[in-house]
Amino acid sequence: MAGRAPRGALHARQKPSSGHRVLLVTHHYAPETGAPQRRWGALVARFIPAGVDVSVLTPPPHYPSGTLAPGSEAHLPGTVSRGAHGERIIRVRYREHTTSLVSRTLDHLVAALSSIHLGWRRLRRRTVRPTVVIGTVPGIPSMFAAWALARIFRAALVVEMRDAWPDLIRPSGIMTGSLAQRRPGRAFATTLAHRVITRLQSRADLVVTTTETFADVVRSRGARNVAVVRNGTAFPVVSRPAVAAGTDLAPRPFRVVYAGTLGRSQGLEVVVRAAALVESRGLPIEVRIVGAGNDATQLAGLARSLGAPVTIGPPIPHAEIDALYNWADTLVVSLRDWEPFQWTVPSKLYEVMASGHHVTACVAGESAELVLSLEAGDVVPPGDVEALANLWAGYATSGIAPVASHAASAWVAAHANDDVLAETYLALLDGLTR
Template sequence: MAAVSSVLRGVRPSAGRPAVVIATVPGIPSVLAGWALARWHRAHLIVEMRDAWPDLIEPSGILLRRGRAGDLRRVLRDLAARVVRRTVTRLQARADLVVTTTAAFAEVLRSRGVRNVAVVRNGTAFEPVREHAPVPLADRPLRVVYAGTVGRSQGLDVAVRAAALVQERGYAIDVRIVGHGNELEPLRRLTAELGAPVRVEPSVPSTEVRELYAWADTVIVSLRDWAPFEWTVPSKLYEVMASGVVASACLAGEAASLVSANGAGAVVPPGDVEGLADLWCGWLSDGVVPAASPDAAAWVAEHASDEVLGHRYAELLDELLPHPLLPGRADRGARY
């Protein structure tokens, strides 16, 4: 309904005639709305892929539900998934510019024949909450935080199971999962079932996230072991890298490479409960949590700060359009 409303508003004379229409995915209907408006106004179309769509359709089950093999509803959903996949892929190929948030997904799209692909990463303005130094545990529990969306994509049941395993091994750990999403209640039930030392809490204002990070010895950044997530870097990772807190990264692909290459924390394969428990037990056994490297925050400042990304987007718009949007203005980067 939001996509239809956007089209109806966009074709009104009062809306003016845009030079560029930008469609952001997800949600998927916004691509169709953007394409329709671009055609109506004879404008350039930019498709922003904030995640690895349409490849996430199948593993996420966004259009699918479990059912019997011969279930008509299942057949129709399979058909809908294929149609959506083909439609999104075709519109990506027809766009004047496709913007992705990772270099890995940009290469995937180029391999499919998308001719004009650029990378503008997710950004952050997060400031450090501590100095880059090891954190002594001093006979206290390891403090672990996750703050953000609590959905299927994050696979946070792994953290709950790992915390329970750490406790079974005789170590003290205090895990806080703070956020909003469909998996809050399932995680609460799992925590109770396992007797895990985990607190599942509602989301807090963004101003209080800094307090959570300052309390924590390590921050979880987690995605499920779905293949398309190897081309994805969660925006939460940039926040953690900027914070100075060491990451417990349950990631693969480009995101895992960023953590390892910049000394932002320790990487565990997605879904690896024992591996995550081993990591935390190792720190508890040593009595110290290693420091994150200053290289992590430096990389974010250079590649993923809001200012840098805004300038990059402005450059892309100037490359796309035959004339500057506001000719004669000296500060070209501030026009958009």
Template sequence: MRRQQNRAILLVTHHFAPESGAPQRRWGALAGHLVPAGYPLTVLTPPPHSPSGKITHFSPDYRPGSVRSGSHGEKIIRVNYREHSHGLGSRAADQVVAAVSSVLRGVRPAAGRPAVVIATVPGIPSVVAGWALARWHRARFVVEMRDAWPDLIAPSGILRRRGRKLGLRRGARDLVARVVHRTVTRLQARADLVVTTTAAFAEVLRSRGVRNVAVVRNGTAFEPVRENAPVVVTDRPLRVVYAGTVGRSQGLDVAVRAAALVQERGHALDVRIVGHGNELEPLRLLADELGAPVRVEPSVPSTEVRALYAWADTVMVSLRDWEPFEWTVPSKLYEVMASGVTASACLAGEAASLVTANGAGAVVRPGDVEGLADLWCGWLSDGVVPAASTDAATWVAEHASDAVLGHRYTELLDELLPHPLVGHAGRGARY
């Protein structure tokens, strides 16, 4: 005979609905699966203020301290935040404020008594907050690494650029990077479970001695926008779309430079970069400087992305040539694979392998302007863009659909919380 099992989850995250973005969409989908599966979910999160840094919804339901029910029955507790700019220091300060507030609110009765505390990155301070709350509640501790943090700190140069502005010497910047890396790695090692979104990063963590690592990919519910058939481009420009975050990580200057080169070679194309991020204006200026056939446009609602993909002959997915990105698969790739539109993929590592193995499109080395220009010129010379294989959408349905990922997360939590027998206190969290 078994006693009733505590299966409550406390999620610490810096991003949640009604914000839009990959982290928000991921946990919206997971909540819709976990709550009906018998895992009550309480979320500690700031008011919606991404990506601008300023609050975007002014209803009392979103103020710090408010408690309300989400669309899937999850309880959402809003924590304090700090308005921020796009600068690293300002964003980090906001994350620290939210993390401290999460701890203070997470020990109050409204947060309940969780059996599992999940801390999700981005928002590295969220991991520290999650660890503290797991200790307080004697709960299992799960670290969810959406990207290869903190490994991205060094190649991205964010500490180097910010450190120069603050007058920090190189030694001080290096010390900060080492401390952050060591802190996150130790918390990963102390976690009962570390969830990554790629198999490659899972292997990296296992090589560092992290004992329990599982993969739950980012997912998508995107439906095909066209049949998998070649697109004829003999009498019009090649239509290229990028839709998503426009930041340094994406390295979209390669698209602008390649478009200018294709035009110099006498071919016609129409490139649209649609999204939000720090690089919108620099890309617009670069396109003007080069006279490139590129339109840089603000983001559109998710409901309009399908129309963008239906217009396009090819959809671009791009990351910079940084080693940690070889362990990363951008969530945008799954969306493109599901859409049936041929991908122009400036990717390496696991992401590039997924494109190649499933016939989702063509792969160009990240940052390779000549290679991307050659690809597009080749399609224009042939007068046709090859069709993406149906294998791409099939792979997404089997490995990266919301239903599959929700089921996988439930399995992991079932393993983490074995049903105790009556009279058995169960095993407490160990840190």
């Protein structure tokens, strides 16, 4: 990982030594909201004042619904506009999709092919021709479009892996699942995709991961230049724990909150089942789950069938998150028990640690080590309903709210700060083009 410039150096430098022209190929971008969109919004906001010319190839806003977002007429395919930070945004074609794998994959493929076509048409002039092309995942076809454009423009290729692809393909079952025996071609496609993605990582001029653990995995597979640029968080970092030690819970229930994506990767059924188990022991508990995702309906049905003390609602405005967090005694971060998740740290964990609240972490690997080493909260094995219920039952019985160490928010301020992350990224780009 490249050395970091001193804090504040990003704003002092007027122009990078190599005069980068960066092309970002991504399936998710503002005005959409989400972790990938937030990451690149924060980076671009710092790249441009540093003298970097940024172009973005991305579809119109259509996440997570799969249809064009209301009020997006100015972002239709083929349009070119300036983003909030002065970046050049070229909107590529997309395909309306449902929640099915095939439908979403076709959307990604359409956008990737359109990115190659429109990228060549719009960016071949010498003044805008990119010197660095960055393909960012999620949206696996984006990395292949980035590879093609880097070859066309004779530019450096950066492959950014926000998640542990291709390793997540097999445990997630997105290409096999329960249909594996009836559709053996999916198993072959899984193996082929793993090999092709790994090969592309090894051929990139730079692979960027968000954790040290996954960086080591990628290096072990032959990638010649791998660096870590962690995810950041827009949540204001507090200077002290949100709850004072010894805070009495009585006479109310123990309060739990999860706010984020309600998808298969999060495995939130463990939260619903644990809440039902705690209540069955005669202990007061109240759980709120807010967000959007493919599992929202299933989770609501499970809560009803168990009679669990769980309410599930839609995403809330960012301005209301702080009040929701302050209502809670603990905030949940959850991932399934899939090996590749041991190599990742969800951006939600940084947000929770920044808030100063206690975290209930249903995670393993690097995420678990981070929570334990910084005393940010408690860790239970992913998917372990009994362990999670025992943890919450213990706090409900004691009547004392759990407390996080100040070390957690201090670590976020030092290592997940957007200024620091942008400085690191710019230093890596400088190294590519020297």
